Amino acid sequence: MWNEVPLFPEQASTAAPWVDSLYLMLVAISTIMTLLVAGALFVFCVKYRRRPGHERALPAVASTRVEVFVMLFMLLVFLSIFFIGARVYYMTNQPPPNSMDIYVVGKQWMWHLQHPGGQREINELHVPINTPIKVTMTSQDVIHDFSIPAFRVKQDVIPGRYAYMWFNATKPGKYHLFCAEYCGTDHSQMVGWVIAMEPRDYQEWLRTRSDESAASRGRKLFLQFQCITCHNRESSNRAPLLEEIYGNRVPLQAGTSVIADDAYLRESILQPKAKIVAGYRPIMPSYQGQADERDILDLIAFIRSLGPNQTPLRNEDSDPRKQQGATTDDP
Amino acid sequence: MIHEPPVQEMAQTPDATPRPRQPLHYLNVAYGVKSWLFTVDHKRIGILYLVSVTLMFVLGGIAATMVRVELLTPRGDLLTRDNYNKTFTMHGIIMVFYFLIPSIPSVLGNFVLPLMVGARDLAFPKLNLASWHIYMIGAIFTLYVMLAGGVDTGWTFYTPYSTRSAHTHVIATALGILILGFSSIFTAINFIVTIHRMRAPGMTWFRMPLFVWSLYATSLIIILGTPVLTITIILLAVERIFQVGIFDPAIGGDPILFQHLFWFYSHPAVYIMILPGMGVISELVTCFARKEIFGYKAIAFSSIGIAVLGFLVWGHHMFATTMSDYAKLIFSMLSFLVAVPSAIKVFNWTATLYKGSISFQTPMLYALGFIGLFTIGGLTGLFLATLAVDVHVTDTYFIVAHFHYIMVGGMVMAYMGGLHYWWPKISGRMYPEGWAKLGCLLIFVGFNLTFFPQFILGYLGMPRRYHDYSIYPQLQVLNVLSTAGASILAVGYFIPLVYFLWALGNGKKAPSNPWGSSGLEWKTPSPPPTENFETTPIVTTGPYVYNPDQETEVVG
Numbered sequence: 001m002w003n004e005v006p007l008f009p010e011q012a013s014t015a016a017p018w019v020d021s022l023y024l025m026l027v028a029i030s031t032i033m034t035l036l037v038a039g040a041l042f043v044f045c046v047k048y049r050r051r052p053g054h055e056r057a058l059p060a061v062a063s064t065r066v067e068v069f070v071m072l073f074m075l076l077v078f079l080s081i082f083f084i085g086a087r088v089y090y091m092t093n094q095p096p097p098n099s100m101d102i103y104v105v106g107k108q109w110m111w112h113l114q115h116p117g118g119q120r121e122i123n124e125l126h127v128p129i130n131t132p133i134k135v136t137m138t139s140q141d142v143i144h145d146f147s148i149p150a151f152r153v154k155q156d157v158i159p160g161r162y163a164y165m166w167f168n169a170t171k172p173g174k175y176h177l178f179c180a181e182y183c184g185t186d187h188s189q190m191v192g193w194v195i196a197m198e199p200r201d202y203q204e205w206l207r208t209r210s211d212e213s214a215a216s217r218g219r220k221l222f223l224q225f226q227c228i229t230c231h232n233r234e235s236s237n238r239a240p241l242l243e244e245i246y247g248n249r250v251p252l253q254a255g256t257s258v259i260a261d262d263a264y265l266r267e268s269i270l271q272p273k274a275k276i277v278a279g280y281r282p283i284m285p286s287y288q289g290q291a292d293e294r295d296i297l298d299l300i301a302f303i304r305s306l307g308p309n310q311t312p313l314r315n316e317d318s319d320p321r322k323q324q325g326a327t328t329d330d331p
Numbered sequence: 332m333i334h335e336p337p338v339q340e341m342a343q344t345p346d347a348t349p350r351p352r353q354p355l356h357y358l359n360v361a362y363g364v365k366s367w368l369f370t371v372d373h374k375r376i377g378i379l380y381l382v383s384v385t386l387m388f389v390l391g392g393i394a395a396t397m398v399r400v401e402l403l404t405p406r407g408d409l410l411t412r413d414n415y416n417k418t419f420t421m422h423g424i425i426m427v428f429y430f431l432i433p434s435i436p437s438v439l440g441n442f443v444l445p446l447m448v449g450a451r452d453l454a455f456p457k458l459n460l461a462s463w464h465i466y467m468i469g470a471i472f473t474l475y476v477m478l479a480g481g482v483d484t485g486w487t488f489y490t491p492y493s494t495r496s497a498h499t500h501v502i503a504t505a506l507g508i509l510i511l512g513f514s515s516i517f518t519a520i521n522f523i524v525t526i527h528r529m530r531a532p533g534m535t536w537f538r539m540p541l542f543v544w545s546l547y548a549t550s551l552i553i554i555l556g557t558p559v560l561t562i563t564i565i566l567l568a569v570e571r572i573f574q575v576g577i578f579d580p581a582i583g584g585d586p587i588l589f590q591h592l593f594w595f596y597s598h599p600a601v602y603i604m605i606l607p608g609m610g611v612i613s614e615l616v617t618c619f620a621r622k623e624i625f626g627y628k629a630i631a632f633s634s635i636g637i638a639v640l641g642f643l644v645w646g647h648h649m650f651a652t653t654m655s656d657y658a659k660l661i662f663s664m665l666s667f668l669v670a671v672p673s674a675i676k677v678f679n680w681t682a683t684l685y686k687g688s689i690s691f692q693t694p695m696l697y698a699l700g701f702i703g704l705f706t707i708g709g710l711t712g713l714f715l716a717t718l719a720v721d722v723h724v725t726d727t728y729f730i731v732a733h734f735h736y737i738m739v740g741g742m743v744m745a746y747m748g749g750l751h752y753w754w755p756k757i758s759g760r761m762y763p764e765g766w767a768k769l770g771c772l773l774i775f776v777g778f779n780l781t782f783f784p785q786f787i788l789g790y791l792g793m794p795r796r797y798h799d800y801s802i803y804p805q806l807q808v809l810n811v812l813s814t815a816g817a818s819i820l821a822v823g824y825f826i827p828l829v830y831f832l833w834a835l836g837n838g839k840k841a842p843s844n845p846w847g848s849s850g851l852e853w854k855t856p857s858p859p860p861t862e863n864f865e866t867t868p869i870v871t872t873g874p875y876v877y878n879p880d881q882e883t884e885v886v887g
Binding site for chain 1: 413485491495496579581626651653659667684687688703706719723726727787799802808877
């Protein structure tokens, strides 16, 4: 039985060795300090135990100098740990610019995961190893937390906003995925697996999943929610055309500007009046309650994919079979 | 009960004249339920609190036992998921709000603070009684919630779960805690005014015992922090009842705001719990080493330092949220700074033993256990202040182990140590030393066996608040060890409960100063008269004078 008892978690990401070295350093410091305290307690308790002939304390005067020395020494040790810890955090915190995107929506009590090609999974995430992966996450209801101990990553998944984390898996295998923030009845069932695969195997796996792409689902939603009524070529005085805006700077009514990233697009769908684009009136209704978090991710994927002259026609039928033709016919 | 006039105290109380009849003291001065429930004597109120917090501790302990038994097997097979969630929530709420926060200040502080500063009572005796009545009203809310079906939000009440999703008795529980807050605030006001205004002639600030300093620091935190909790609970109730968007993003709120407000109180609350414990340890170490405390001012100021810095580190509970990286960096650094005054205290307690004359009665064993366990608790706090490591271990059993090392290994050990130390003064009877040492040993061993494996579980990634870990069955062995430890711990707590009750009637009569301590509270009879001192003591020395020339041998 004992040889099956794990004492240290598997290291399966580029961050894991860093976190573990830091952890082992702290274990070493703590062990030394605990032994120092326990050792001193033990020696004093034996040497100065009350016994015949030693019933009174010997004179010993506290000195401010010792006190200050101890304080400065502790300060030095603690601040050194802080600097090393902050350095590792910053090194492992920012996703590299060429990361692959994975989108996650948490809800009571399951994980919806989505690949860039639109492939969807529930409570399972297949990822290629040796590929930086940026995870964009939000929650449909309460706070959850996306935790993969083998990768030493964890991020609260908060409703109403996007949270990000990233990792780079280094070893093919099957790793635990936990919800680490208490979220109600089935909190302990909101678990699953991350399957890290060789990139070749991952491509193979993607091919076996013939889900519709996220952008294509988003395109249908764009028509279905009647976004097209205003966001089209003919009505560009009522609403801005959304082609090629993703990742670019948008001037705002207030005189400032904002990068049109996932968070901004999400906010504009749910709270359109929060940041009005310069030159437009605040006439867009909110889609809060109509579009759920997964719809919004699809819409964003669609907007992201919109190249020049790819906005659908206003009177286009939302039937997907006719979409391809309509887009290419767009003048 | 018949009390012979203790001979020894006569010699030590300068103005005592031999009395012909059995002496009146606070216990036999009046009888009957009313004389207890409406007493304004700080000593009797201390006893009322002792009974109340002990009952709450038993309730919280039963909940803990159910949690540990459930985790014996990976599958959730003892409790339903909802009942498990309600059980750990009750354990947390009862232990934090109804036991840890009030225990040392309201039981031991209430009893000995006036004695230690040479006062007849606290500054506002009726307010003191009101504190206990309010505590009981708060407790009734929680008992109602338990009977009515429980609450399942965790003791942290995170939004929007608590305002939108939970279908349990959130409002009643929160109201109970809100009411309880006033009990804390009243006690804190009482302590602060007493310390400022009621010290005996000659007792300057730097002649106050360190327990008094720690209660002073604690009271400051309570007064500054508790109103924030009150406001947070009101906002939570407003959102839950009236659907006003404050914390729930679906109606325009911000869930992270709740965490900021909650931890702005609840992190300092950690110091509300541990500072009085540190004060008790300072008393015990110096008394049983028969030696002046090493670095009196360093210990006194470190209490104040902790009180101030403790208000600036709440963000370290939120390193896994979307809080900005710069804020995380600052909170991480401040969290390392707050570790310094705690480290200073550990150093000073250890240094006090150097060249001391150390005896090992039960209170001292608890004190030594405290120093060891608090050191481990404090050092594992460094792991959590370190950003990159915290992200991996937060919300896992590592956290659970860490704060139990502080709260149980630290605070409860100190409380038990203090209770044994002052028991002769409180009850007028000695407890049985052999049984007490056995209980202390069982608590120490049981505690470590319960919580040390949880550090390993946490680093392996086991999330807290999991009813079922069948997805990771390899974790079972460590969980079995933990549960085995918890059963030893339960026996360890049960033994003192029995012998303290036994000692009330059967214990050896306590002399006024069984430990040979130099504190003022030992210069009055055990148990003390209602007015504490027959004549107001005049203080001419510091609190820890163990001058070999004047020391008289006393019965131990």
